[in-house]
Amino acid sequence: MKNLVNLAEKRILVTGASSGMGAETAVLCSQLGAKVVLVARREEKLQEVMVKLEGDGHRYFAFDLSHIDKIEAFIKSLISEVGPLDGFVHSAGISSTRPLKMIKPAHLREVMDINFNSFVEIVRCITKKNCFNLGMSIVGISSISSSQGNQAKTAYCASKAAMDAVVRCFAKELAQNNIRANTVCPAMINTDIYEKFKDNAGDSYDAEVLMYRQYLGLGEPADVANMIAFLLSDAARFITGSNIGVDGGILSS
Amino acid sequence: MTNEKKLELLADTFDCDVEDLSADKLLEELDNWDSMTKLSLIVLMDDECGKTLTSEEIKAFRTVGDVMAFME
Numbered sequence A: 001m002k003n004l005v006n007l008a009e010k011r012i013l014v015t016g017a018s019s020g021m022g023a024e025t026a027v028l029c030s031q032l033g034a035k036v037v038l039v040a041r042r043e044e045k046l047q048e049v050m051v052k053l054e055g056d057g058h059r060y061f062a063f064d065l066s067h068i069d070k071i072e073a074f075i076k077s078l079i080s081e082v083g084p085l086d087g088f089v090h091s092a093g094i095s096s097t098r099p100l101k102m103i104k105p106a107h108l109r110e111v112m113d114i115n116f117n118s119f120v121e122i123v124r125c126i127t128k129k130n131c132f133n134l135g136m137s138i139v140g141i142s143s144i145s146s147s148q149g150n151q152a153k154t155a156y157c158a159s160k161a162a163m164d165a166v167v168r169c170f171a172k173e174l175a176q177n178n179i180r181a182n183t184v185c186p187a188m189i190n191t192d193i194y195e196k197f198k199d200n201a202g203d204s205y206d207a208e209v210l211m212y213r214q215y216l217g218l219g220e221p222a223d224v225a226n227m228i229a230f231l232l233s234d235a236a237r238f239i240t241g242s243n244i245g246v247d248g249g250i251l252s253s
Numbered sequence B: 001m002t003n004e005k006k007l008e009l010l011a012d013t014f015d016c017d018v019e020d021l022s023a024d025k026l027l028e029e030l031d032n033w034d035s036m037t038k039l040s041l042i043v044l045m046d047d048e049c050g051k052t053l054t055s056e057e058i059k060a061f062r063t064v065g066d067v068m069a070f071m072e
Helices: A020-031 A043-052 A068-082 A105-126 A154-177 A192-201 A205-213 A221-232 B003-014 B035-049 B055-060 B064-070
Strands: A011-015 A035-040 A059-062 A085-090 A132-141 A180-186 A243-246
Touching (some): A011 A105, A068 A105, A105 A154, A132 A154, A180 A221, A221 A243, B003 B064, B035 B064
Parallel strands (some): A035 A059, A180 A243
């Protein structure tokens, strides 16, 4: 029997690995044979995820990605400890629900720093010589919000749209090093961010319409992790520069 | 925070003139007491007062004065 998604012996870096889709992706990658390197702010949450990983050779590092200027030194140190990478999943991200008039520059910077700027900076650092193995796959967790406008979502949608655009550039510029880059664009997934959305939207008409259009229902983190694992694998060797919906039908309905 | 400051912040949030606001003004009489304004109120409480405002608490507000009291 053929194993299509084989990540055996691949070393995969996952940011935002302490919860939600990041944690789910880390666990799945370990189940598929990868050695996983977890990064997030909360050390105790990282330790909880570590316990769930299968196999050995996994590591975790507590780090706050909002410290953009410290990422280079952090990645250098990380690579020196774990070795070159075969994959990178950027799951770190914060939600932002603010009407335009309430978006002060500091908030916009915060959202862009964590959701987008840290993604670019990590990619810049891990694509340097001796930091990656040939065939490395980069996956950013974007959102259907990258292609949909909505009230009170200026900062969040902009950060996800930026992720979608940047992987198109990464893909072309890094192809010569046999590096691929893609984003996955999840719709409403059963995570903390969805809980916050429900708190804000309540039983509003807009929320009802969104769930009607997402006719396969609420997604689970595993639905997104499955696609990410595929993109990390050699089975996806011909997919790069793409933004792939994992959306329960919402973008097509 | 002084009452003047509170009214100033609320006037900005409600998109109205501060002269049109008073503690006894009913929120439902505001021109744009809608979901976006309520969301703006949540952000305001977090940014300016360091407090979390829930949807349930917003539902309990009747007057501008109720909102000002929350801002303590």
